[in-house]
Amino acid sequence: MQDDVNWKLSLLLDDELDTKEAIQLLERIHQDPELLDKWCCYNTMSQAMRFGSMVQPDKAFMNRIRASLAATELPQSPTPSTSTSTSFPIKQILFPLALAASVATVTVLLTKQWNDSELYPSTTVKAVASQSSDSSSRLAAVTSFTENTSPETIPRQPVQTQHHYSRFEDYLIAHSEGSLYTTGPQDMLSYARIVSHDGR
Amino acid sequence: MTGVRMKRAYIVSPWVMGIFLIVFNLSAFPQDLMPKDALGWLKAMREAMHNLAYQATVVYSRDNQIQALKLSRVIQEGVVKEHLQALNDPLREVVRDGDKVTCYFPDRQAMIVEYRQGNDSLFVHFPWEWQQKQGIYQFNLGHIGHVAGRPAQEIVVVPLDKYRYPRRIWLDTETKLPLKLELLNHDGGILEAVVVTDIQLGKGVEKIATVPRESDQTWKIVDRKVIPLKDKRWQLSFLPPGFNEVLRTRRLDPIDQRPIDHILVSDGIASVSIYIKQGDDRGFDPGNKKLGAVNTYSKQVGDFYITVLGDVPPETVRAIANGVRLATGTTAS
Numbered sequence A: 001m002q003d004d005v006n007w008k009l010s011l012l013l014d015d016e017l018d019t020k021e022a023i024q025l026l027e028r029i030h031q032d033p034e035l036l037d038k039w040c041c042y043n044t045m046s047q048a049m050r051f052g053s054m055v056q057p058d059k060a061f062m063n064r065i066r067a068s069l070a071a072t073e074l075p076q077s078p079t080p081s082t083s084t085s086t087s088f089p090i091k092q093i094l095f096p097l098a099l100a101a102s103v104a105t106v107t108v109l110l111t112k113q114w115n116d117s118e119l120y121p122s123t124t125v126k127a128v129a130s131q132s133s134d135s136s137s138r139l140a141a142v143t144s145f146t147e148n149t150s151p152e153t154i155p156r157q158p159v160q161t162q163h164h165y166s167r168f169e170d171y172l173i174a175h176s177e178g179s180l181y182t183t184g185p186q187d188m189l190s191y192a193r194i195v196s197h198d199g200r
Numbered sequence B: 001m002t003g004v005r006m007k008r009a010y011i012v013s014p015w016v017m018g019i020f021l022i023v024f025n026l027s028a029f030p031q032d033l034m035p036k037d038a039l040g041w042l043k044a045m046r047e048a049m050h051n052l053a054y055q056a057t058v059v060y061s062r063d064n065q066i067q068a069l070k071l072s073r074v075i076q077e078g079v080v081k082e083h084l085q086a087l088n089d090p091l092r093e094v095v096r097d098g099d100k101v102t103c104y105f106p107d108r109q110a111m112i113v114e115y116r117q118g119n120d121s122l123f124v125h126f127p128w129e130w131q132q133k134q135g136i137y138q139f140n141l142g143h144i145g146h147v148a149g150r151p152a153q154e155i156v157v158v159p160l161d162k163y164r165y166p167r168r169i170w171l172d173t174e175t176k177l178p179l180k181l182e183l184l185n186h187d188g189g190i191l192e193a194v195v196v197t198d199i200q201l202g203k204g205v206e207k208i209a210t211v212p213r214e215s216d217q218t219w220k221i222v223d224r225k226v227i228p229l230k231d232k233r234w235q236l237s238f239l240p241p242g243f244n245e246v247l248r249t250r251r252l253d254p255i256d257q258r259p260i261d262h263i264l265v266s267d268g269i270a271s272v273s274i275y276i277k278q279g280d281d282r283g284f285d286p287g288n289k290k291l292g293a294v295n296t297y298s299k300q301v302g303d304f305y306i307t308v309l310g311d312v313p314p315e316t317v318r319a320i321a322n323g324v325r326l327a328t329g330t331t332a333s
Helices: A002-013 A019-031 A033-051 A059-071 A090-117 A123-131 A135-148 A162-179 A186-196 B002-033 B038-051 B128-133 B314-322
Strands: B054-062 B065-076 B079-086 B093-097 B100-105 B110-115 B137-147 B150-159 B167-172 B178-184 B190-201 B220-224 B226-228 B234-236 B244-252 B259-266 B271-278 B294-301 B304-310 B324-326
Touching (some): A002 A033, A019 A033, A162 B110, A162 B271, A162 B304, A186 B054, A186 B065, A186 B079, A186 B093, B038 B137, B038 B167, B128 B137, B137 B167, B150 B178, B234 B259, B234 B271, B304 B314, B304 B324
Parallel strands (some): B110 B220
Antiparallel strands (some): B167 B178, B259 B271, B271 B304
């Protein structure tokens, strides 16, 4: 049963769960704090895998997000919904979940950027960040880094999703296949690149 | 006396001659098979790679990462079958069966099937002599050493401009198969390397499995159809000397089903792919992504998103991308 939920969370994350099941799962996530934690965790892991780092936001940080979400009034849709088929308004379910997941994701991305900043040293930021173990102050340090650094020195961090990596691999495969037309020792090399590429 | 001496000489000389011939043959025969220069070695390598069956364990390194791979190649009833599998996670595999290539991605539970266009007659055999004469590459003989316990001849491929990377190739002196390949930056640092650690030739190899370790019906299958593209509405206003267009095809993006034009150019050693996709594709944006010696560069040109990718320096992919033009008086579709 637990495996089934995990599997569905994974499918939802990859946008592969059908709409009906997605709505049911989102309702469950909305009502179950543990499942919400797991959902945020999955989002975090997914982003970490894509960006090559794994820094889990601490529990207190996540609790603060949840508390602030609970206190936040949901924005009203400018046009009233005409749908009567769904008893549970999907936007109302999705908004806090998406926001929570996004905050977790942004934390990971910024933390990743903070990690990368070590490759592009900025002593003041490093000093602040390394002295801080609290996620929110780390966030502040990273924000400060982002604001105080010229665009040329910031590594590019495009927000990508899993399928975009597939396209890069598609490009690599097509390139390798094409390269066969020129033949040579690079045959071996071009396919070695594909099988050893870890999707990052 | 003279007769005795002559008789002895007559008796001894066949032995001496025989021993001389045996010694001469043992030492001189392999020498006769050795190519005379670097270009000769590369031609022999090309021949060997087309005709020989083998199974090898290979170590591939790039960007401070190492991956162990198993590479198998057999020729069954004239059809080439190859199997390359990663021995560490993510356990990816590539299986080639004639013109069909299947890439297995267990980490994404997906497989991509691609069909090569045309046949061997379309293979471009770049005349390396021409490249040398034109001052594009210089091919030098290096040292004879050992790779995977086998004697190997080093060939050094030196580009004479900044648009491509130097390479070093070690060829098995017996089979002429490549045992080691290094791609270097212009400072001599190794960007990528492939080293054979163990190789098996001949009998036993033909029974290798070309079936991947795991796949089932839940896997996503991306069956890619590629069509040759005859129109030349996209033009490359800049190509480094020696680079020529090899193929031009169109495929559908498996993600959004929009067409992607693919132009491949090569100088016979290095290859560069130019991908042109309609629409704002900035969400993809590999930016200046680097994978070992492969560099990419992307840019938006009008309604099109250009991505250039190849095992050449970043300056080269950028220069080629900046030279992609839509021919005047044409509209892209």
